[in-house]
Amino acid sequence: MTEPLWTSDEIALATGGTPSAAFAVTGVAFDSREVTPGDLFIAMKGEATDGHRFVGKAFDQGAAGAIVSEAVDRPHVAVTDSAKALDALGRASRARMQGKVVGVTGSVGKTGTKEALFLSLDRANPGTVHRSVKSYNNHVGVPLSLARMPRESSHGLFEMGMNHAGELAALTRLVRPHVAIVTAIAPAHIEFFGSETAIAQAKAEIFEGLEPGGTAIIPYDSPHVATLYGKAERHAARILTFGFGDGADVRATEAVPAASGGTLVTARLPEAELCFTVAAPGEHWVSNALAVLACVEALGGDLAAAGLALAEMPGLAGRGERRMVQVAGGQALLIDESYNANPLSMAATLKQLGREDAARRIAVLGGMRELGGQSADLHAGLAVPLRAGNIDYAILVGDEMAPLADALDGAIAYDHVPDAATATQRLRDSMRAGDAILVKGSNGIGLSRLVAALNARARDGEDG
Structure with missing residues (x-):
């Protein structure tokens, strides 16, 4: 019989709470909509709502127990503060786990690198690798992900x-x-930091939590490598750099387009050389793959298994997933990058769009959020990669894109529209067989709805 994730006594010991009855759980959730049979429901109080209102719903959906700070008539562990209890449960989970733990951060590529690393390690250790799901990467998502770790x-x-x-x-x-x-x-x-250097300093905080003997992995080609390296030296027993430059510890010595659409890479590591394919196209995915190899190397893992996993990695929804959609006269390629955007990731994906073998290259670009006083300049700066990428037509979505519309000044054909709904209609009216269409913007712009509409069209087999 599989051991439970948590028993009520273990939860009480970890959180300092008081159990109302004996129970055991197989999962953890704080959103009642995500509760599945056997879960522990953590009733948290937020600014907008109070999870105690949904305790009944959670048990109706199969919850086996709850953490609460108010009286309820269901099996529970009573605590004074549910949020602090979640942190405590996360700490207890980390303390009892005897395997190896990896933390991933960065301005771009966090989720893709984490998922590629999961596939790489899971291939050699099937069924025993745990990772955070979705983008649960904040002060609530991280302890939840820890608490869920077997x-x-x-x-x-x-x-x-x-x-x-x-x-x-x-x-x-x-x-x-x-x-x-x-x-x-x-x-x-950058709205909250003022400079990229300050962002690099904040990202380097990740090294402060390294276990004794731990390894720091940093991007060699970054203009902020010295800042990251300096911080890592104070906390890491070993530092590995990755990138394309001659001095990188894990370096791509060759990267050429593969017949499959990805990239065939030869990488040199401190004690090995590996030839492998990265299924997802673009230099940014090669960079992510090099970070993965550096990590597998640091963990003493199976590099060959990692190479096979990278070759088979599927696209991630919102982060580079590629799908053919039905249009008038045939099909068009849809590249879904709708989850997030910043100037670096915009430039990288536009560069890759320019390499697509397509009758036309169309970019649907939503505004980039949290850029503060630099927003106008950074949006206008996208004119450079748009021109360099040989983009035939752009749909610019949202008020933030006005500076880019001005900067293009007729250099390429474009429409500037107010919202995702208008962009969806404009794209449907204009796309045709043979097009390659990139959809990218900050999540708040809502371009995922555009992608969903086009994917529904593909499922329905509608011919435009």
Whole structure:
């Protein structure tokens, strides 16, 4: 019989709470809509709502117990503060786990790198690798992901994000990674930092939580490599750099387009050389793959298995998933990058769009959020990669895109529209067989709805 994730006595010991009855759980959730049979429901009080209102719903959906700070008539552990109890449960989960833990942060590439690393390690350790799901990378998502980690896990992989200084330091001390990765530095959330250097300093906080003997993995080609390296030296027993430059410890010595649409890579590591394919196209995915190999190397893992996993990695919804959709006269390629955007990731994906073998290249670009006083300049700066990528037509979505519309000044054909709904109609009216269409923007712009509408069209077999 499979051992439960938590018993009520273990929950009480971890949180300092008082159990009302004996129970055992197989999962953890704090959103009643996500509760599945056997889960522990954590009733948390937020600014907008109170989870205690949904305790009944959680048990109706099969919850086996709850953590509460108010009286309920269901099996529970009573605590004074449910949020602090979640942190405590996360710490207890980390303390009992005897495997290796990896923390991943960066301005771009966090989720993709985490997922590629999961596939790489799971291939050699099937069924024993745990990772955070979705983008659960904040002060609530990280302890939840920790609390969900089975005690017998061989590896735990945790994505960590931040938009203010000090946040990452708190998260990494919860996670206590053996390996900490910074994927890249870009002006994401620059509204809260003022400069990329300040962002690099905040991302480098991840090294503060490294376990003794731990490894820091940093991007060699970043202009902020010295800042990251300096911080890593104070906390890491080993530092590995990855990238394309001659001095990188894990370096792509060759990267050429593969027949499958990805990239065939030859990589040199400190004690090995590996030839492999990265299924997802683009230099940014090669960079992510090099970070993965550096981590597998640091963990003493199976590099050959990692190479096979990278070759088979499927696209991630919102982060590069590629799908053919039906249009008038045939099909068009839809590249879904709708989950997030900043200047670095915009430039990388536009560069890759320019390499697509297509009758026309169309970019649907939503505004980039949290850029502060630099927003206008950074949006206008996208004119350079748009021109360099040989983009035939652009649909610019949202008020933030006005500076880019001005900067293009007729250099390429474009429409500037107010919202995702208008963009969807404009794209439907214009796309045709043979097009390659990139959809990218900050999540708040809502371009995922455009992608969903086109994917529904593909499922229905509608011919435009």
